[in-house]
Amino acid sequence: MAHVLVVDDSNTMREIVSSFLVKNGFEVTRANDGRDGLEQLRNDPSIKLVLSDVNMPNMDGLTMAEKIRGEMGNKAVHIVMLTTEDNQAMRERGRAIGVTGWVVKPFRGEAVLGPFKKMCGL
């Protein structure tokens, strides 16, 4: 089953995104900040896609992405930022880190379902 890690400090947003993904056949693991996200990804190599907020306490989403590509050396997992940020400099930083894509909230599941399935090999 396609496995997605949803990282967001907002419980409400985690549940909205997760319930949409579960309803559409994905397996979902949840994390509440970047640090938690890194831990979950280390524990479960079956995760194909990390869907992460940017602004979070403890560790932000872009720092987490940097560590996934750098310290963990994981170049395979897709990382998509799901954020209210539409700042070009921030997008450029994401691109340089190796983030796969960028979605500006609000989350509209139907608009991203196809690409997410493709990333997960469905």
Place this chain on the structure above:
Amino acid sequence: MTETTKLEAKVLLIDPDPVERQNLADFCVAQGLKPLESEPGGALSLLEAHQDLAGLMMSEALLTDASAGLAWTRSVHKLRPELPVFLRRTSARALSPQEREFVQFEWSSSDMEQLRSSVDRTIFSLRYPTPLVHGIVELTCSALRSMFPNAVVEAQSPYVVHDRIIQGEVSTLIAIESTWCRGYMMLQTEENALRQGLIAGLSYEGLGGELSFRDLNNMLGETTNLIWGAFKNRYIPPEAFANQQTQVPIVINHAHKYISFGSTDPQLCIRYNLSEGKRPELPPLVIVQRFIFNLHWSPDQFAEYSAAADSGPTGELDLF
């Protein structure tokens, strides 16, 4: 507080009495309003041509006038429901419920203070640029529809308030800083109404049932975050984030539902009704939004930046 730029707001003025019309036009000019005088026959095209109108001032005589009447007034209200209507009373009769539907304020020419007070409260564009307010309503409705996809979301006419009252038990507060403004946005609502709305299924499947106060806080918090993000992406240039400037203390007294930002500046207030499409007779969940730019306010600079702003689409994946 920064000096406020004097804004001018247009109002449509329709009064068949030439003396009263002139008095009202003089009053408008003194209040910083730009009166557009019209006959009933030309009003509809003026309403369409001037999307930046801030209000309609009309005489009660028009309600019974052969060339206007209640049907005409209804069509005006239908065309621009957001416009507050100031009705100059010419009789002592009570207005009918049909007339009350579109009349926000009544006044008589013997009491101009009454009208002045209503204008100060209602004509938001004397302080807040109309494109900004329309933009705020648009992005807030979008955020509300995203968080409450099963609700019918409607914004009431924006207005300004000078009170310091917190509406309801659940409220959020977020700082907004740009090169042209510094202040806060608040969302406020009643805990029980929010809970009932979620139980009724206004939000997402699974968000309902056993809801703790933390769940309700989170719901309003995430809605605030979405509005803030959209506001930031649309109206705040990146260079504004480098500013580290002074703050003033915010005083909150929960027992009295009181919040003060240390300023008496008028706050922009917009009420959003979220109702069930299938049961419109039930009272809606009301979310109140307030903006107070108490630390810096330069609407001229807003106009310059918003003209250059070009926000990208939301919800779509931008693949790198």
